[in-house]
Amino acid sequence: MTLPYAEPLTKLAPGPRVIPEPPRIGEPGGDPCGFCAWIADPARSGHQPPLWSDEDWVLCRAVDVTIPGIVWLASREHHDSFADLPDRMAASYGGVVARIERAILALGDIARVHVYRWGDGSAHFHVWFYPRPLGMLEARREMLPLWADLMPAAPAEAVAAAEEKIAAALLASDPRP
Numbered sequence: 788m789t790l791p792y793a794e795p796l797t798k799l800a801p802g803p804r805v806i807p808e809p810p811r812i813g814e815p816g817g818d819p820c821g822f823c824a825w826i827a828d829p830a831r832s833g834h835q836p837p838l839w840s841d842e843d844w845v846l847c848r849a850v851d852v853t854i855p856g857i858v859w860l861a862s863r864e865h866h867d868s869f870a871d872l873p874d875r876m877a878a879s880y881g882g883v884v885a886r887i888e889r890a891i892l893a894l895g896d897i898a899r900v901h902v903y904r905w906g907d908g909s910a911h912f913h914v915w916f917y918p919r920p921l922g923m924l925e926a927r928r929e930m931l932p933l934w935a936d937l938m939p940a941a942p943a944e945a946v947a948a949a950e951e952k953i954a955a956a957l958l959a960s961d962p963r964p
């Protein structure tokens with residue numbers, strides 16, 4: 788693994804802890820949840836429609852994509868983390884993630900699909916899917932989001948084509964009658 792920065796880097800000590808932490812988006816005292824506002828009125832938000840959704844889950848496009856196939860999955864309703872999901876959603880999560888992973892892998896030239904749940908920005912449940920390009924060994928493990936942040940934006944047509952393929956695969960794999 789290689790950092791996307793040149794040497795020499797200087798090791799830092801952690802700063803003093805900030806307690807209480809500032810509220811996140813969608814938390815009491817924080818900015819209102821933008822995702823809930825979007826779901827309540829998709830047309831007014833000006834955002835593009837989701838790639839796919841069902842009664843519990845919404846698969847979304849990312850912005851400023853550097854690796855075609857980066858997408859994120861959110862709960863339709865406002866829940867914070869795995870610990871807060873209703874049992875029905877906790878049970879369906881694995882199957883939905885598997886379908887998304889298969890859809891991204893089917894794009895080709897992808898070694899693995901990373902699934903990240905950070906939760907430090909917004910308090911609305913969401914996980915990120917990052918395809919690691921095949922052969923990009925320097926971007927293994929935690930290096931992939933660092934590289935993805937710094938790489939040039941991917942061509943818009945390539946991003947849109949990947950998103951449409953993912954959406955089509957999700958539709959095709961829908962277990963609902």
Ligand SMILES: [Zn+2]
Nearest residue numbers: 820823865911
């Ligand atoms: Zn929300």
